Amino acid sequence: MIDLKLLQKDFESVSAKLMRKGVDATLIENLKLKNGELKKAKVNFETLQALQNSMSKEFGAYKREGKDISELKQRVDANKIVIAEALDIQRVAHEELEAIAMAIPNMPDDSVPDGIDEDDNIEIKKVLTPKEFSFTPKEHWELAEQNGWIDFERGVKLATSRFSVSFGMGAKLERALINFMLNFNAQRGFEEVSVPALVNRTALEGTGQLPKFEDDLYKMEGQELFLIPTAEVPLTNLFQDEILASEQLPIKMTAYTSCFRKEAGAAGRDTRGMIRQHQFHKVELVTIAKPEQSEEIFNEMVQTASDILTALELPHRIVNLCTGDLGFSAAHTTDIEVWLPGQDQYREISSISNTRDFQARRAKIRYKDGKKNLFVNTLNGSSLAVGRTLVAIMENNQNEDGSIDIPEVLKPYLDMSV
């Protein structure tokens, strides 16, 4: 949620920032208007309520003293009707404001470059050089099938398209990657957490998936429960509606979960292989931090994800997302893209965002700074998407005969004898 006070106080700059992210100018204008309306309605209601309260107090005194209450009761009853109307006006104003405000994305930082889509993202640096192949490298689905690691047809049989099944070394590699990543993150100070895969509406509103993106979520029938699209949701919402002690911060967490996405609107994209699945494994990083800590931790998170790829000897590049490619909740985002020789391009494998106080406002996560309660900053990032890492290993480590070399760092995690 954007800061409505700031919007009121500094309308020009807030709306300019939101417009960079493509928010309609009239919508912002409307938000300001509604906010003013609500304020007025609130003052009006509270004034009436104060009158009612004081009359009610009098009422008690009258009774104790045995005075006649009929005249007072008349006034009180009359005021009651007026209050009901005022309350109604306030309620409507609040609902209208909420509906608009909850659907408005975060303001991008000034450092975020302008742009329309991923083509306008800015490459910051490349890490490791892709190796030259003496043959034409294959795409991962071909390698996966040839090695018997992944079965796409049987995934469809069990569920529907965009599901797959891993077998043997494919399955073991996934498990090894998860363990490797969790341990790696733990060494960088991120505490491992195990969280529910189902969350309620409040949690999803807190992190920004709802109300706007319900179409992309799997919802339980007859219940207000959703499968998580990312561990960011449960991890961040762990502290929903809490006021944390200053010394507790930063809280650095990592979690492995399955993630579930309907991929509405991605029809036709990456239909082959395991790049874009409805269910996928991901190891996530989430940090709850003080505002002054958040940029330093952001860089740590990017570095951690990048270092995992380096440890796996996977060439990748780090990219600063432009306004057009920025997610709903993010103030700024850095993507890590891994080199896929089979596809002959870099593909996203991690996305790290600082949402600043956007999610904290929605989820009401604050900390005590001396006397005052301030909103925390929340950060999230993949470290890493497991399936895509496996894809990268297959494509980068393939030999001409289709066999695949296992990265050294994973060998301790794999019992190679079975």
Added chain:
RNA sequence: GGAGAAGUGGGUGAGCGGCUGAAACCACAUCCCUGCUAAGGAUGCGUACGGGUAACUGUACCGAGAGUUCGAAUCUCUCCUUCUCCA
């Protein structure tokens, strides 16, 4: 699955439908006293959103929501959670 009990501020725990935003104790903060391994005293101490330069002040919140009432932590209903007992 059935039957009971309970959910109050950081913690423990009182609360008669109006004098309760809420006793008391602990914890915490500041100050005073005193020097000895501690104790005593004073004051302060919830959150959100408003109004005011400020002192201060208004509204709401006692698991959540709805209701009864001029007025509800206190009565009624629904839901959630926890505990105990039974199957």
